[in-house]
Amino acid sequence: xxxxxxxxxxxxxxxxxxxxxxxxxxxxxxxxxxxxxxxxxxxxxxxxxxxxxxxxxxxxxxxxxxxxxxxxxxxxxxxxxxxxxxxxxxxxxxxxxxxxxxxxxxxxxxxxxxxxxxxxxxxxxxxxxxxxxxxxxxxxxxxxxxxxxxxxxxxxxxxxxxxxxxxxxxxxxxxxxxxxxxxxxxxxxxxxxxxxxxxxxxxxxxxxxxxxxxxxxxxxxxxxxxxxxxxxxxxxxxxxxxxxxxxxxxxxxxxxxxxxxxxxxxxxxxxxxxxxxxxx
Amino acid sequence: xxxxxxxxxxxxxxxxxxxxxxxxxxxxxxxxxxxxxxxxxxxxxxxxxxxxxxxxxxxxxxxxxxxxxxxxxxxxxxxxxxxxxxxxxxxxxxxxxxxxxxxxxxxxxxxxxxxxxxxxxxxxxxxxxxxxxxxxxxxxxxxxxxxxxxxxxxxxxxxxxxxxxxxxxxxxxxxxxxxxxxxxxxxxxxxxxxxxxxxxxxxxxxxxxxxxxxxxxxxxxxxxxxxxxxxxxxxxxxxxxxxxxxxxxxxxxxxxxxx
Numbered sequence: 001x002x003x004x005x006x007x008x009x010x011x012x013x014x015x016x017x018x019x020x021x022x023x024x025x026x027x028x029x030x031x032x033x034x035x036x037x038x039x040x041x042x043x044x045x046x047x048x049x050x051x052x053x054x055x056x057x058x059x060x061x062x063x064x065x066x067x068x069x070x071x072x073x074x075x076x077x078x079x080x081x082x083x084x085x086x087x088x089x090x091x092x093x094x095x096x097x098x099x100x101x102x103x104x105x106x107x108x109x110x111x112x113x114x115x116x117x118x119x120x121x122x123x124x125x126x127x128x129x130x131x132x133x134x135x136x137x138x139x140x141x142x143x144x145x146x147x148x149x150x151x152x153x154x155x156x157x158x159x160x161x162x163x164x165x166x167x168x169x170x171x172x173x174x175x176x177x178x179x180x181x182x183x184x185x186x187x188x189x190x191x192x193x194x195x196x197x198x199x200x201x202x203x204x205x206x207x208x209x210x211x212x213x214x215x216x217x218x219x220x221x222x223x224x225x226x227x228x229x230x231x232x233x234x235x236x237x238x239x240x241x242x243x244x245x246x247x248x249x250x251x252x253x254x255x256x257x258x259x260x261x262x263x264x265x266x267x268x269x270x271x272x273x274x275x276x277x278x279x280x
Numbered sequence: 281x282x283x284x285x286x287x288x289x290x291x292x293x294x295x296x297x298x299x300x301x302x303x304x305x306x307x308x309x310x311x312x313x314x315x316x317x318x319x320x321x322x323x324x325x326x327x328x329x330x331x332x333x334x335x336x337x338x339x340x341x342x343x344x345x346x347x348x349x350x351x352x353x354x355x356x357x358x359x360x361x362x363x364x365x366x367x368x369x370x371x372x373x374x375x376x377x378x379x380x381x382x383x384x385x386x387x388x389x390x391x392x393x394x395x396x397x398x399x400x401x402x403x404x405x406x407x408x409x410x411x412x413x414x415x416x417x418x419x420x421x422x423x424x425x426x427x428x429x430x431x432x433x434x435x436x437x438x439x440x441x442x443x444x445x446x447x448x449x450x451x452x453x454x455x456x457x458x459x460x461x462x463x464x465x466x467x468x469x470x471x472x473x474x475x476x477x478x479x480x481x482x483x484x485x486x487x488x489x490x491x492x493x494x495x496x497x498x499x500x501x502x503x504x505x506x507x508x509x510x511x512x513x514x515x516x517x518x519x520x521x522x523x524x525x526x527x528x529x530x531x532x533x534x535x536x537x538x539x
Contacts, residue, residue: 090414101409
């Protein structure tokens with residue numbers, strides 16, 4: 001009997017197949033999640049804090065293994081036990097961390113050059129050209145000589161982006177790329193994500209809770225609730241037009257609705273020590 | 281929970297922690313060949329861990345030498361044995377004080393800095409970023425520091441003992457007036473290079489492994505918060521110091537059990 005092929009090409013670059021995961025047995029972060037992310041598209045995963053968005057990225061990168069189900073990258077299972085296979089996969093992806101995760105003991109240039117120096121045998125002159133091109137793409141060629149302590153939060157995010165794309169990855173994952181940025185930096189970052197995707201033909205996954213920016217740059221949007229429950233997915237226009245109360249609450253940023261404003265708590269009467277009838 | 285179950289859980293937690301640390305140690309050793317191939321990374325760390333610890337090690341060695349000579353002189357002169365001063369100071373330094381005090385200072389100076397550095401790299405997701413770039417942080421970051429600690433510690437201990445002996449010479453010979461020929465010749469005749477100096481160096485190499493490993497492990501396993509890093513740094517000093525003192529007794533018993 002012929003063995004099953006190791007890698008099966010599909011339209012989806014990433015397949016999340018009935019995945020369950022929790023950091024400990026008592027708390028499930030993702031519960032039976034099935035999702036596909038199309039090649040060459042910008043897909044945004046939106047959801048409130050703690051719904052498992054970043055965890056999803058970590059599972060794709062093989063940082064954690066799902067307790068059930070599997071994650072496939074280009075048809076091949078992401079196996080955290082196979083270190084060589086995992087590193088081979090990671091060479092095909094770039095990740096932008098929430099706060100950049102830049103190496104604080106290196107300059108801007110050396111940060112971007114880091115993956116090239118570690119992963120390739122390119123000559124220093126070639127590395128210089130590639131790094132300056134990538135820094136130019138994010139508008140920071142002139143900042144190449146600066147130390148990381150000398151750059152702003154927005155610049156740090158762009159430097160991290162240059163570093164994430166320096167090896168021309170097939171998949172770029174963005175973890176909260178807009179968090180803590182001013183409006184101009186946010187616009188710049190959003191524009192860069194879209195432009196880089198179109199120019200390089202890579203697949204982009206954006207995890208965020210900034211609705212307007214994601215809606216503006218995405219081809220496809222997935223809205224997640226707690227435990228990775230998929231509330232809705234579709235094009236930005238489809239989600240904006242949705243009549244589902246949960247979708248409306250999230251895309252319009254309403255404080256109360258199907259997602260409660262209050263964390264589950266005992267009644268006010270009980271907490272403040274007053275009798276129920278007096279409270280009512 | 282019943283007390284027996286609680287005790288069982290505690291024992292299992294401790295065993296799990298030991299197992300985890302053992303795997304971490306094996307991973308570090310596995311990463312050593314890769315670090316040796318990029319020796320410039322190790323050299324940079326020898327500078328950070330070793331060279332930058334020189335001032336505190338030399339100053340402490342000198343102070344210990346001064347005090348040791350003074351105390352020993354007053355103890356020995358009462359029995360007319362002041363000519364043994366050089367020998368006692370030397371043996372105390374090369375066998376015990378050199379390796380042990382250097383290790384304690386090393387844990388305080390270099391160990392804490394390693395833990396804080398690795399802990400903050402973890403908190404800033406720098407280690408995770410490296411992992412996602414398919415670069416093993418154990419080979420690129422941890423192992424060069426581990427090797428640097430192993431190399432630096434014996435050299436620092438030798439320097440500590442050497443400067444301590446010079447300090448003792450200054451106090452005993454130049455200030456108190458003990459005979460210089462006597463001070464040096466008794467050392468020459470009674471101190472064995474392999475048994476005394478050699479074992480002292482072996483001790484300091486073992487302490488170097490312990491201190492560096494504890495510092496790196498605590499940094500790597502720290503909770504990625506300011507409190508977590510602070511707690512890990514404290515634990516580095518406490519665990520390293522107690523391990524060094526405990527291991528010193530074991531090594532002394534093994535090395536010097538026969539007269």
